[in-house]
Amino acid sequence: MSVDSKPVVPGEKVGVIEEFSPSGLTYEKDGEIRSLVLGEAMYDKANRIISVKSVGLKSKIPKVGDIIEGVVEAITYSGPVVRIYSVNGREVSNDLSGSMRTRDIIGNPVRLGDVVRCVVTENINNTLWLAMNSQELGVLHTLCTICGANVTPLPPDKVKCTKCGFVDSRKMVGFKPFFSKKHFINKLDHEERNRRFKFNSARKYR
Amino acid sequence: MTELIDKNNLRVDGRKLDELRPIKMQVGILKNADGSAYIEWGKNKIIAGVYGPKECHPKHMALPDRALLKCRYHMAPFSVDERKSPQPSRREIELSKIIREALSPAILLEEFPRTAIEIYIEVLQSDGGSRVASITAASAALADAGIPMKDLVVGCAVGKIDGKIVADLSDIEDKEGEVDLPVACMPNLNSVTLLQSDGPLSKEEFKKAFKLALDKCRYVYDIQRKALLEGYLAKTKEA
Numbered sequence: 001m002s003v004d005s006k007p008v009v010p011g012e013k014v015g016v017i018e019e020f021s022p023s024g025l026t027y028e029k030d031g032e033i034r035s036l037v038l039g040e041a042m043y044d045k046a047n048r049i050i051s052v053k054s055v056g057l058k059s060k061i062p063k064v065g066d067i068i069e070g071v072v073e074a075i076t077y078s079g080p081v082v083r084i085y086s087v088n089g090r091e092v093s094n095d096l097s098g099s100m101r102t103r104d105i106i107g108n109p110v111r112l113g114d115v116v117r118c119v120v121t122e123n124i125n126n127t128l129w130l131a132m133n134s135q136e137l138g139v140l141h142t143l144c145t146i147c148g149a150n151v152t153p154l155p156p157d158k159v160k161c162t163k164c165g166f167v168d169s170r171k172m173v174g175f176k177p178f179f180s181k182k183h184f185i186n187k188l189d190h191e192e193r194n195r196r197f198k199f200n201s202a203r204k205y206r
Numbered sequence: 207m208t209e210l211i212d213k214n215n216l217r218v219d220g221r222k223l224d225e226l227r228p229i230k231m232q233v234g235i236l237k238n239a240d241g242s243a244y245i246e247w248g249k250n251k252i253i254a255g256v257y258g259p260k261e262c263h264p265k266h267m268a269l270p271d272r273a274l275l276k277c278r279y280h281m282a283p284f285s286v287d288e289r290k291s292p293q294p295s296r297r298e299i300e301l302s303k304i305i306r307e308a309l310s311p312a313i314l315l316e317e318f319p320r321t322a323i324e325i326y327i328e329v330l331q332s333d334g335g336s337r338v339a340s341i342t343a344a345s346a347a348l349a350d351a352g353i354p355m356k357d358l359v360v361g362c363a364v365g366k367i368d369g370k371i372v373a374d375l376s377d378i379e380d381k382e383g384e385v386d387l388p389v390a391c392m393p394n395l396n397s398v399t400l401l402q403s404d405g406p407l408s409k410e411e412f413k414k415a416f417k418l419a420l421d422k423c424r425y426v427y428d429i430q431r432k433a434l435l436e437g438y439l440a441k442t443k444e445a
Binding site for chain 2: 007009010011012013025027029034036037038039040054055056057058061093095096097125126127
């Protein structure tokens with residue numbers, strides 16, 4: 001496969017539609033393919049495709065599945081609000097925030113000021129929804145809510161203050177999620193439901 | 207009144223009628239901004255910084271279908287002969303608006319709904335034609351920030367002094383001349399994004415001035431493109 005490249009600026013003509021198909025970060029106007037960004041135009045001569053490779057936005061908006069780190073900025077009725085400081089380990093400066101839905105959490109997994117690691121579950125028109133539903137996600141750093149001293153984790157869902165001994169609930173990184181899919185019965189899964197019903201009935205009338 | 211054009215058809219600073227002042231451009235000069243550019247256009251010294259796309263504040267200003275483009279053109283107190291108050295003047299607010307409107311057709315704002323893209327332009331030294339220099343620098347800063355754009359935007363002012371059409375008016379020519387006609391365009395798409403005029407021109411004069419402006423925009427575009435590619439190569443070398 002032969003791929004040639006050349007640096008281009010936005011709006012620069014990179015090819016014509018008779019020769020190539022426009023792909024990533026290019027657009028077509030009046031039969032001409034132009035670049036959308038400052039970057040390197042890549043000519044895939046085997047597949048006849050042109051794309052532009054950019055250095056990328058410094059201010060990156062997270063996609064679904066991205067891991068973000070941030071600080072809990074507020075706890076509202078609809079859930080905790082997290083101010084995002086890094087996306088996939090890369091620092092961002094674009095002042096974005098995301099929310100965790102109350103329906104996705106049980107108890108008080110986070111408190112105000114906690115440093116958390118979450119996954120982006122939904123991006124609805126750049127409104128980000130977050131979750132901490134796996135073992136590697138959760139609170140990275142927290143302090144005692146009573147005296148502000150350091151805490152030690154008490155698995156599965158608690159932390160204990162090293163100074164005053166106050167025990168509080170948290171979903172720390174490394175803790176298993178408080179609940180997962182297996183705790184719910186899929187309403188559409190009739191077979192499983194019937195099987196369970198039969199099993200329970202049999203046990204009842206044994 | 208000062209004589210702006212002498213008998214040899216040379217202007218007060220010794221330029222020919224269609225000659226631009228020397229232009230120097232550099233991109234990626236600020237570490238903390240997402241994109242930045244610096245331009246020296248004659249005695250004009252302008253710096254532009256871009257942030258975004260970022261969360262829109264105040265949130266009620268966010269647009270559901272596209273990004274909000276915010277622009278601030280500001281002149282430093284030491285940028286003019288007499289100290290200028292640092293608070294935004296009527297002229298600065300107006301120029302912020304026209305620069306925003308000159309740049310917005312080029313940016314793919316629909317790609318980033320509910321966010322904001324912020325452009326900050328600081329004029330460190332002013333000498334006429336600072337709006338077109340600001341547009342040129344801001345457009346380069348946007349490209350440096352990696353924001354998708356249909357084309358770069360470049361500007362150049364033309365005007366009429368002593369009854370003759372000239373390119374790139376300096377401060378004295380702007381003040382004492384008859385007409386100033388700033389033009390900004392997207393040279394690859396043949397689209398004009400800014401056209402202003404502060405005096406009367408006949409149909410023929412306008413045609414001649416407009417053609418000259420577009421020619422000079424093309425010249426400025428080459429300088430802007432060269433600066434962007436140099437900045438890009440330096441960035442890739444670092445990475």
